[in-house]
Amino acid sequence: MASISSIYSSSPTLNNQKNQNASSIPIRRRSQQHLPIYQTRPKLPPTRSVAREIPTGTDLSAVQSTNHHRLEKDPRALWRRYVDWLYQHKEIGLYLDVSRVGFTDEFVKEMEPRFQAALKAMEELEKGAIANPDEGRMVGHYWLRDSNRAPNIFLKTQIDKTLDAICGFADDIVSGKIKPPSSPEGRFTQILSVGIGGSALGPQFVAEALAPDNPPLKIRFIDNTDPAGIDHQIAQLGPELASTLVIVISKSGGTPETRNGLLEVQKAFREAGLDFPKQGVAITQENSLLDNTARIEGWLARFPMFDWVGGRTSEMSAVGLLPAALQTIDIREMLLGASLMDEANRSTVIRNNPAALLALSWYWATDGVGSKDMVILPYKDSLLLFSRYLQQLVMESLGKEYDLDGNRVNQGISVYGNKGSTDQHAYIQQLREGVHNFFATFIEVLRDRPPGHDWELEPGVTCGDYLFGMLQGTRSALYSNDRESITVTVQEVTPRSVGALVALYERAVGIYASLVNINAYHQPGVEAGKKAAGEVLALQKRVLAVLNEASCKEPVEPLTIEEVAERCHAPEDIEVIYKIIAHMAANDRALIAEGNCGSPRSVKVFLGECNVDEMYA
Numbered sequence: 316m317a318s319i320s321s322i323y324s325s326s327p328t329l330n331n332q333k334n335q336n337a338s339s340i341p342i343r344r345r346s347q348q349h350l351p352i353y354q355t356r357p358k359l360p361p362t363r364s365v366a367r368e369i370p371t372g373t374d375l376s377a378v379q380s381t382n383h384h385r386l387e388k389d390p391r392a393l394w395r396r397y398v399d400w401l402y403q404h405k406e407i408g409l410y411l412d413v414s415r416v417g418f419t420d421e422f423v424k425e426m427e428p429r430f431q432a433a434l435k436a437m438e439e440l441e442k443g444a445i446a447n448p449d450e451g452r453m454v455g456h457y458w459l460r461d462s463n464r465a466p467n468i469f470l471k472t473q474i475d476k477t478l479d480a481i482c483g484f485a486d487d488i489v490s491g492k493i494k495p496p497s498s499p500e501g502r503f504t505q506i507l508s509v510g511i512g513g514s515a516l517g518p519q520f521v522a523e524a525l526a527p528d529n530p531p532l533k534i535r536f537i538d539n540t541d542p543a544g545i546d547h548q549i550a551q552l553g554p555e556l557a558s559t560l561v562i563v564i565s566k567s568g569g570t571p572e573t574r575n576g577l578l579e580v581q582k583a584f585r586e587a588g589l590d591f592p593k594q595g596v597a598i599t600q601e602n603s604l605l606d607n608t609a610r611i612e613g614w615l616a617r618f619p620m621f622d623w624v625g626g627r628t629s630e631m632s633a634v635g636l637l638p639a640a641l642q643t644i645d646i647r648e649m650l651l652g653a654s655l656m657d658e659a660n661r662s663t664v665i666r667n668n669p670a671a672l673l674a675l676s677w678y679w680a681t682d683g684v685g686s687k688d689m690v691i692l693p694y695k696d697s698l699l700l701f702s703r704y705l706q707q708l709v710m711e712s713l714g715k716e717y718d719l720d721g722n723r724v725n726q727g728i729s730v731y732g733n734k735g736s737t738d739q740h741a742y743i744q745q746l747r748e749g750v751h752n753f754f755a756t757f758i759e760v761l762r763d764r765p766p767g768h769d770w771e772l773e774p775g776v777t778c779g780d781y782l783f784g785m786l787q788g789t790r791s792a793l794y795s796n797d798r799e800s801i802t803v804t805v806q807e808v809t810p811r812s813v814g815a816l817v818a819l820y821e822r823a824v825g826i827y828a829s830l831v832n833i834n835a836y837h838q839p840g841v842e843a844g845k846k847a848a849g850e851v852l853a854l855q856k857r858v859l860a861v862l863n864e865a866s867c868k869e870p871v872e873p874l875t876i877e878e879v880a881e882r883c884h885a886p887e888d889i890e891v892i893y894k895i896i897a898h899m900a901a902n903d904r905a906l907i908a909e910g911n912c913g914s915p916r917s918v919k920v921f922l923g924e925c926n927v928d929e930m931y932a
C-alpha cells in the first residue's frame with residue numbers, strides 16, 4: 316500500500332500569498348518546521364481594525380485594496396474574465412463561475428506547484444494511501460461511486476455487494492414484499508432515521524433535495540438526544556409507528572445521542588405492543604456495539620459502514636443510499652453524478668478541474684488561513700440543507716489545530732447559509748454593507764419548474780424569473796461593494812446533479828486540506844466535548860449518591876451547594892454541581908431544592924425519597 320505522508324510533509328506551509336511582496340511562494344525550510352505557525356506567517360491585518368483607523372472621508376475601497384487586490388469593475392473586462400474562467404460539465408449540467416473572486420494570474424501561477432502536489436496527494440489517496448495518518452486509515456469514499464478504483468478486489472466486492480443489497484432491500488420494502496408484522500397498511504409507510512452528524516446530515520440534505528412530493532415511505536429524523544424532539548417525531552408518527560422502518564445509523568455504533576434515540580424508539584415500540592427487531596435496520600461498522608445488538612436481537616437488516624469511509628463523506632455509502640432508495644430516489648444516478656464529477660476533478664489543469672477551482676478561490680478569499688467565512692446561498696428551497704451539510708463537511712475537515720507537521724495552525728473556514736432569496740430579507744444587509752468577513756457561494760438552478768407548469772404572473776415574467784433576478788442582483792450588489800462570490804449553477808436538481816455537488820465539495824475540501832497541509836479526515840477536537848459530557852454525567856451520579864446519603868438520615872439533612880461539592884470531593888466543580896441540581900429540580904427528579912435559584916448560595920437540597928439500596932451499592 317502506497318503512502319502519501321511524504322507528499323503531505325513536503326508541502327510548504329501556508330502563507331498569506333496576497334500579502335507577500337515577493338513574487339514566489341515562500342517554502343518553509345526544514346529547520347522552520349517545528350516553529351509555531353504564527354512565527355512563520357505574516358499576520359493578516361484584520362479589515363475591521365484597519366477600517367477603524369481610517370480618517371473620516373477616506374475612500375474605503377482604496378484602503379481595502381491595500382489588503383486585497385482591487386476587484387475588476389470594468390463590465391467588459393469582467394465579461395472576459397467570466398468567459399475565460401467559466402467551467403462547464405456537460406453530462407452533469409453543471410457550471411462553475413469563479414470570475415467574481417479576485418485572484419490574479421500571478422497568484423494562480425504561484426499556486427501551481429502546490430496544486431500539483433495536492434492533486435498528486437489526491438491521486439495517492441484514491442490509490443489507497445493512508446491519507447488519514449492519525450487514525451492509520453485509508454480514505455475511500457471515491458471508490459463508492461466507482462468500485463473499480465478500489466485498491467483491491469476484496470474492497471471492490473464489498474462495495475458492489477452492498478450496493479446490490481441496498482437496491483434489493485429497498486425494492487422489497489417499497490413493493491411491500493417485506494411487510495411490517497402488525498400494520499393494517501400491509502406495507503411500510505414511514506422511515507424513522509436515527510443518527511447524528513455524518514450519519515444524518517447527508518440523508519437529510521438528499522431527502523429535502525430529491526424526495527418526491529409523495530414518496531412511498533416518508534422520512535423523518537431523530538438527530539439529537541433532546542427528549543422533546545424525540546417525543547415530537549414519535550407523536551407525529553402516531554399509529555403509523557406500526558408501519559415505520561427504523562434505520563439506526565452510526566459508523567462507530569456507540570454514539571450516545573444515537574444510542575439514546577434508539578432506546579427511546581424501542582420504548583415507544585414496547586408501549587405500542589410492537590416488535591422492534593422486525594422493523595429495525597442497522598447501518599454501522601461490522602462488530603460495533605450496534606451491529607452486535609442488531610445481530611443478537613435479529614433485526615430486519617444490517618448494512619455495513621466501512622472503516623475507510625468517514626461519517627461526513629458517507630453520503631454515497633449505505634448511510635445515504637439506503638434512505639434515498641427507500642424514498643425511490645435514483646441512487647445509481649446519484650452515484651453516476653458523483654463519479655462523473657470525480658473524473659473531472661482528476662484533471663491536473665486547474666481551470667479544467669472544478670474542485671481545484673473551488674479550492675483556489677477559497678484559498679484566495681480566505682488568505683489560506685480562514686480569514687473569511689463561506690456563506691452558502693442556494694436559490695432553491697429544495698437545496699436548503701446544503702449549507703448545513705457543507706458546514707460539517709468543511710468545518711470538521713478543515714477546522715484543525717495542528718498541521719501534518721505538528722505546527723499549531725488553527726485552520727478552518729466557517730460555513731453558514733440558508734437560502735435565497737429568503738436570506739435577502741434577513742442578513743444580506745450585513746453582507747453587502749457590514750463587516751467584510753465572508754465570501755459568498757451562490758447555488759443557482761436554471762430550471763425553475765418541471766416543464767409545462769410555468770406561467771407568467773405578470774406580462775413576460777414568471778415567479779422563477781424573480782428568483783433568478785434576486786440571485787443576479789445580489790451577486791452584483793455584493794461584488795460592486797468588493798464582496799467576492801462563487802456561483803455554482805446546475806441545470807436541475809436531480810439525483811445526478813446532487814451526487815455531483817456532493818462529490819465536488821468533498822474533493823475541494825480534500826485539495827484545500829492538502830494545500831494548507833492538514834489532515835482533513837480526522838476530528839480530534841470533537842472528543843473533548845464528548846469527554847467533558849461524560850464527566851458531567853459521572854459527577855451527576857456522585858451528586859445523587861451524596862444527596863441520597865444525606866436524605867436517608869433522620870431527620871433529613873438538606874445540603875447547600877458548597878456542602879454537596881465538598882462531599883463529592885469536587886469543590887472545583889461547584890458551578891457544574893449547581894447546574895446539575897438545577898436541571899434535576901426542573902425535571903421532577905425526586906429532588907427538593909429550597910431557596911432562590913437566582914442566588915445559588917441560598918439553595919439547599921435533599922431528595923424526596925431515600926434509596927437505601929443505593930446507599931450501600
Ligand SMILES: O=P(O)(O)OC[C@H]1O[C@H](O)[C@H](O)[C@@H](O)[C@@H]1O
Nearest residue numbers: 512513514565566567570626841
Ligand atoms: O456515525 P457515528 O459514529 O455515530 O458518528 C456520528 C458523528 O459523530 C462524531 O461526533 C463525529 O464528529 C462525526 O464526524 C460523526 O459523523
